[in-house]
Every structure is written in structure tokens, then in C-alpha cells.
Amino acid sequence: MLIQPTTGVGARFVPATTTTRDRNAIIVRARERIVHVLxxxxxxxxxxxxxxxxxxxxxCQHSDHVERMARAIAKPE
Numbered sequence: 001m002l003i004q005p006t007t008g009v010g011a012r013f014v015p016a017t018t019t020t021r022d023r024n025a026i027i028v029r030a031r032e033r034i035v036h037v038l039x040x041x042x043x044x045x046x047x048x049x050x051x052x053x054x055x056x057x058x059x060c061q062h063s064d065h066v067e068r069m070a071r072a073i074a075k076p077e
Contacts, residue, residue: 008033008059010026030064030066031072034073038072
């Protein structure tokens with residue numbers, strides 16, 4: 001059995017439904033998004049590279065974050 005962790009956690013944005021400021025974004029540093037991958041060193045993991053919309057939630061992937069995560073994941077121990 002393979003367990004495949006994801007790197008998508010920490011890049012969520014839910015657009016405001018009113019004209020007031022809405023604080024429905026969770027964007028964390030690239031390193032924080034992969035701490036579990038670096039700790040577990042699984043044989044495989046996903047590297048979310050595209051910004052996608054799922055229902056009302058956008059998962060935002062910034063190219064700088066993707067590059068940092070990819071380098072850190074590929075780096076041998």
C-alpha cells in the first residue's frame with residue numbers, strides 16, 4: 001500500500017460574497033506546506049502545480065512556492 005501525501009494544504013482562498021473585506025484566505029509559506037513530506041520522506045507525494053477552483057474554494061499555487069517545494073522535496077537527506 002502506498003500513502004501519497006499532498007502539498008496542496010495551505011493555499012486556500014474563498015472569494016468574498018459581499019463588498020466588505022473577507023478574511024477567507026489561508027496562505028502559508030512553502031516550507032510549512034511540505035513539513036509533513038520532509039518529515040515522512042514518502043516514496044511518492046503530489047506536488048500541486050495548478051491553481052484550481054473546487055466549488056467556491058480556490059486552491060492557489062504560486063510558481064515561487066511550487067519551485068521551492070519541488071526543490072526541497074527532491075533534495076536528498
